[in-house]
Amino acid sequence: MFTPRADTDPLEGRFDQLDRSGRMIARLARRPVWPVLAMVLLTAGLAWWFVLSMAGSIVELQGSARPLGPGMSLISRFLPVEPGSLAATIADLCLSADSGLILSSASFPSLAVALFVMWLAMSAAMMLPTAAPMIRTYAEIADTAAARGEPVVHPAVLTAGYMSVWALAAVGFTLVQLAIGHATGMSATGPVRGVIAGLILLCAGLYQFTSLKEACLTKCRNPFTTLFARWKTTARGVFRLGIEQGVWCLGCCWALMLIMLAVGSMNVVWMAALTLFTFLEKTGAGRVTTKAGGAIISVWGAALIWSALA
Structure with a gap:
């Protein structure tokens, strides 16, 4: 957070009283739109790379993309594989659960952590692109406020608050997946089937x-209305x-995220489709x-319910 000098031209000031890092943050905050969008794209890109690498590791370990759900066989040959990486380690932990180790007291915490990391990466990959218009709106309001000499909090703080909600949601998605897996013996990487898959889809659709x-x-x-009406100038407030x-x-979007259980939690084809659908939803009128x-x-x-019960 910073406060531009009152005797400085709001558009051309050098912020001489700040140190180097302070001047950099000040300049970013006065014209923050492109740097913020670059930050969002970079973070989302890293999340997508992590998920793709995890899916690639699963395909390599299993020797087939079929268990990952519909559509994955079409892109399996293009998935990146990084042996020994965090993504590969998480994939290995999830596959270990498929061998019946999910009920082992030693493996259960590891599986829970692996699934949480997976859901968090999925949430960042799918939700950050759809949040870009909201973050851009904040950056534009911050730009106007900084030009008037008002204190401005860096947009990264807003993004951190936004992602903290999805981190908690990742905990919830993990618990749901563990509960379903415990009840049905479902694979930690494959899709739910039968009546449960139908109920998930029916719930999400309704x-x-x-x-x-x-x-x-x-x-x-309409993020502008909320952001402008509840504008804050402290890091805690933002x-x-x-x-x-x-x-x-x-x-x-919580119900749409649960669709991933029905199509395969590591199905990046459906991840991309749902990301595009959510983006169209949020930006459409x-x-x-x-x-x-x-x-x-x-x-x-x-x-699915009808076919399972017939």
Whole structure:
């Protein structure tokens, strides 16, 4: 956080009273849009690379992409593989659970940590790109405030607050996956099948039609109103603002994230499809995308339930 000098031209100031790092932050904060977008793209890119590397390690260890879910066989040959990397270690831990070690007291904590890291990486890869318009809006407001000589908090603080919500959500997704795996013997890397998969899809599809979904989506589509009305000039206040935006985003997208259980938690083809769908939802002005997606997912879920019980 910084306060530009009052006797300095708001557009051309050199911030001579600050040290080197302070001057760098000040300049970024006065024209923060492109640096912030670069930071978002870099972070999301690293998350995607981690997930892709994990999927590649699983394919290499299993010798096939088929257990990872529909569509993965089409891209399996292009997945990166980094032996000995963190992604490879996490993949190995998840595969160890598929051999029946999930009930072992020694392996259960390791599996839980591995799944949490996987869900956190997935959340960053899928949600940060969709949060870019919100972060850009904050950066533009911060730019205007800095030009007027007002104190401004770096947009990274807002992003950290936003991702803290998804870190907690990753804990919840991990617990859900562990519970389903314990009840069904499901693979830690493959898709859920049968009635449970149908119920997950049906739940996610019907949620698209709820008023809570609509309220959260409205907030996500109009970040300027919330950010401007609740503008903060302290790091704590901006972090809490990021948490609020993260909660709205979670309320909008939690059911869509659960679809990954039905198609395979390491299915990067469906990850990309859901990321694109979520981005279109958040940046669109109408309700067609949301309702159409909900109808398709609901019918899909109902069909799986029918076929499993028939």
